[in-house]
Amino acid sequence: MDSGAEGLAQVLGLFRTRGSQTRADVIAATGMARSTVNQRLEALLSAGLLCSAGENASTGGRRAERFAFDADAGRLLVADIGASGLRTALCDLGGRVLAERTEEIPVTRGPEPVLKAVDEHFARLPLPRTGPGGGPALRGVAVSVPGPVEFEAGRAVSPPIMLGWDGFDIAGHVRRRYGVTALVDNDVNVMAFGEHRAGPPGVGHLFMLKVGTGVGSGIIADGRILRGAQGAAGDIGHLPARLEEPPSPGAEPALCRCGNVGCVEAYAGGWAFARDLFPGLADEETVNAVPEALRLLRSGDHHAIRLARRSGRILGEAVAGAVSLLNPAVVVVGGQFALTGEHVLTGIREVVYRRSLPLATRSLVIRPAALGKRSGVIGLAQQLADALFAPSGIAELLPRG
């Protein structure tokens, strides 16, 4: 029954994280006996999860054979559902994007229409029709949504901006439709995970800030996603904002779409940026005006730049708090608004390095998302691959039960 699933996962994990390895490398890294390593390698090779990868240069004798994880042994479908848009991708098992599609669709339409759109994307992505000999098979599907997720159950819980999604069993929906492993997570969590994996190994503590239409964050602590008791961790966007100038007398604090007032998002999110850039806009119009606002920012409009920089500083205040609390090694900034020019990032840096404590900032790196707009889909694929290749799931991938 067990038959070394633990060891199989350990060996496979080695190849997934460290790339190609020789037998001797595996023995040194795992501490397993040579005979055991050979057994595991043979099993993984015959399952098609490993492949030969050339030979080492000789060090005086016979050259050592290298093996590598075969990312082409299967395919993953992922859907990164944002507040206002959708990005889907076909990935290999290593999390590389082979093909992708995007679409503008507000998540507020509700689960059925949005997941139907996802299905259409998946149908049009060039997934090889999964036959026994017809190319790599589909191994799993992963979906992220812009709100809290009860991770084990794969369902959305009390999402503030996802009308109609509360309690919807997303994982069940997907699993029924595609008959493979399904995974659901929060959108910023998966971005954080993607950036974490893309970064240098050994960095276990990462803070991801997403500044798109709204503002959210994801936390990697000790290499794992920090979800909190109800899966609601990382909600930095609805913290009360600290403003640089004292509010002018009589001015009311900004109303936020979460129903509260004075949230970070209500001053520094993408929609707040559009609202401030185009005064007099109706409330319903601000969200739709975000793309236009970003165009203006990209074109170098001075007023837009000033506003973006100010957003960055307001965000910086919140991030500085998170840095003091979590002491991450790196802060990654992503999302459409933050990735439009360097203005938001500059504002964030300005405040964080001034505000946070010396020990926490001494070697702190604040950088834009290395994966750009693909942080989410890549993070989804990485997390899904982790789930597939965990000791509990690895048995299914081997032949003969």
Next chain:
Amino acid sequence: MDSGAEGLAQVLGLFRTRGSQTRADVIAATGMARSTVNQRLEALLSAGLLCSAGENASTGGRRAERFAFDADAGRLLVADIGASGLRTALCDLGGRVLAERTEEIPVTRGPEPVLKAVDEHFARLPLPRTGPGGGPALRGVAVSVPGPVEFEAGRAVSPPIMLGWDGFDIAGHVRRRYGVTALVDNDVNVMAFGEHRAGPPGVGHLFMLKVGTGVGSGIIADGRILRGAQGAAGDIGHLPARLEEPPSPGAEPALCRCGNVGCVEAYAGGWAFARDLFPGLADEETVNAVPEALRLLRSGDHHAIRLARRSGRILGEAVAGAVSLLNPAVVVVGGQFALTGEHVLTGIREVVYRRSLPLATRSLVIRPAALGKRSGVIGLAQQLADALFAPSGIAELLPRG
């Protein structure tokens, strides 16, 4: 070499967390074979780590024998070093305090004098002179300090308020002196751990706020202490404070002892409370005036109560941020200032329930430290016991290597 250390630790862990168990319980919980369970139990019994604990009521046949972790199989010495005081304890292996001592001594004296004071405490605690037949042996020593700690190395790093401790190898010092396992951690981390273990099982996410002379916090995420990249996580005390009233024009933001201005601690910590309660006090005197200020608060002085309540609200603003970010299941409030009456706690509750998001607060519990002033020492003992009984360390506790 290995000989089932993994399994031994697993079985022992079962008894440590769930109390007394029968053989059948262990088999059900671990999934190990009966023969294996018997082997492990025999080993642990002969090592004196388990003991017999009566029998079950019969369910129709022979009564099942119960076994329990024998907390008296060894002793632990722990020292909880705070900013202004020291609390040491002799504990059993279950973390129960058998004897304790306290002393007022400022940590700023430096490592040698303070650790010498710890040694004197240890010498006076009724530790049975550890002989082969002379009572339970000393198994480990643990120390906590009020500043960031590089946990693996067991040394203090860049502590803001611990002059002269930077880089001091506390664990090495202790290990050399007592020749047993030594563990060093941050004071609030160990309090968080103690409260976490004392609370109901299954609560993996806890936020600990300590309000004593200063202000600090400790984070339990997924059942483990969150330390951050440099061991500096949890520094809530030196976040910029959000004040309820707009600062009066011309008023300068409060100077903090960390060198910055406007920190939470500079408005809501114990020394700030003393400063505001006794205006005109010299800077050097405020810290020493804290006990007197707490006496006044305890006596029901109206002004003191108002100030304490205000401190609570300022702390609440910071805690609300942490709650949104971390989504803990419970917030525990400890420290001398917070434990003097309910005033500070009331202020915190007032703000957190108003400020934080519905999902995060729906089932959030905010409670005072269940272990009172002993959170620290008990947390130290618990953590030390965990380290001793981990798979890597369990071999040393068994006879015959």
Next chain:
DNA sequence: GAACTTTTGATTGTCGACGACCAAAAGTAG
């Protein structure tokens, strides 16, 4: 007291991981 339950102790054979050993393969240095 007899029949039935349940726990416990002891034995045995199977299987997988390990480590030691040997021999073949592949290459380098002279």
Next chain:
DNA sequence: CTACTTTTGGTCGTCGACAATCAAAAGTTC
């Protein structure tokens, strides 16, 4: 070509975990 290195593939005995079995011990119910 020869001697030496290094990797690889295989065999084999040992040991620990497991599962199955049997028998004794302890207790309940009738």
